Amino acid sequence: MLYIKCPHCGMRSQNEFSYGGDASVKRPELGKEVSDQDWDNFVYNRKSLRGKHWELWQHVSGCRQWIKVERDTATHEIFKTLKANEEISL
Amino acid sequence: MSSMSALKNVHNLGKFGDHEDKKGDNLLKILEVKNFLIIQIVQFKNSSIAIEKINIDELKLNDIPLDVVFNENTRILWNGPKNWFLVSTKKDLIKDISLKFKDSDFAVTDLSHSRAVIEIEGNYTKEVLKKGSPFNFDSLKKNNSINSLYNNIAFTVDVLNDNPYKVRLFALRSFGESLYQSITDASLEFGYQSI
Numbered sequence: 001m002l003y004i005k006c007p008h009c010g011m012r013s014q015n016e017f018s019y020g021g022d023a024s025v026k027r028p029e030l031g032k033e034v035s036d037q038d039w040d041n042f043v044y045n046r047k048s049l050r051g052k053h054w055e056l057w058q059h060v061s062g063c064r065q066w067i068k069v070e071r072d073t074a075t076h077e078i079f080k081t082l083k084a085n086e087e088i089s090l
Numbered sequence: 091m092s093s094m095s096a097l098k099n100v101h102n103l104g105k106f107g108d109h110e111d112k113k114g115d116n117l118l119k120i121l122e123v124k125n126f127l128i129i130q131i132v133q134f135k136n137s138s139i140a141i142e143k144i145n146i147d148e149l150k151l152n153d154i155p156l157d158v159v160f161n162e163n164t165r166i167l168w169n170g171p172k173n174w175f176l177v178s179t180k181k182d183l184i185k186d187i188s189l190k191f192k193d194s195d196f197a198v199t200d201l202s203h204s205r206a207v208i209e210i211e212g213n214y215t216k217e218v219l220k221k222g223s224p225f226n227f228d229s230l231k232k233n234n235s236i237n238s239l240y241n242n243i244a245f246t247v248d249v250l251n252d253n254p255y256k257v258r259l260f261a262l263r264s265f266g267e268s269l270y271q272s273i274t275d276a277s278l279e280f281g282y283q284s285i
Contacts, residue, residue, distance in 0.1 A: 013224030063170030
């Protein structure tokens with residue numbers, strides 16, 4: 001069983017969480033011209049890397065907050081978790 | 091219109107499971123608790139109101155994970171950041187809450203009729219909880235609360251006492267019967283008395 005440390009509640013089982021996609025994707029700036037390609041990349045295109053990866057998870061059966069999780073997609077090891085409003089330092 | 095409790099159809103009184111020769115705290119006690127005032131209070135992100143200044147039934151909200159603030163009538167459970175779950179036997183507290191929490195800063199929702207509430211007491215309570223929930227209940231002390239899952243049913247646990255362990259479980263009313271069946275099935279091994 002995978003355990004995720006929720007920054008709000010503490011160590012919890014992965015069963016309580018719901019996966020929410022890539023956390024490194026940034027929305028194109030508001031009010032600026034966006035090419036179809038950039039919008040396509042933001043909405044659909046993902047890299048699906050092997051290795052360390054920042055992901056969004058929601059603690060849906062706990063505090064219901066969205067969090068960021070740094071996880072290795074090959075080993076499932078979790079390195080770090082952040083609150084949703086905290087910046088990822090790459 | 092007559093009101094019906096959430097577990098009326100499943101909560102049968104009596105002793106069940108391996109209850110023979112078991113007395114006192116060695117026999118689990120399971121009961122349905124009714125007629126609570128249950129309120130969800132959420133502070134909006136853009137609100138700058140200091141929650142420490144708000145007083146409900148002589149209790150002050152705090153934003154400390156797992157923490158329950160309480161007196162003999164009311165318990166306020168931490169449900170998430172700026173999110174609380176108030177449980178009280180004082181039904182008229184709703185008027186006070188409506189006055190103190192302004193619409194511009196807080197969302198106040200009356201959940202009194204949408205929750206099933208089960209209380210379990212006895213030495214085997216933790217074992218029953220561990221059977222269906224992935225949470226480590228050894229880390230949960232008196233006057234702590236959590237949200238978690240029991241056989242994939244979302245529930246809230248409020249620890250009322252730790253010797254003997256006594257907990258109050260809250261689930262959505264529509265899942266209440268399923269949770270009750272799960273809890274009582276898990277309790278058969280230890281023997282339980284429905285009160």
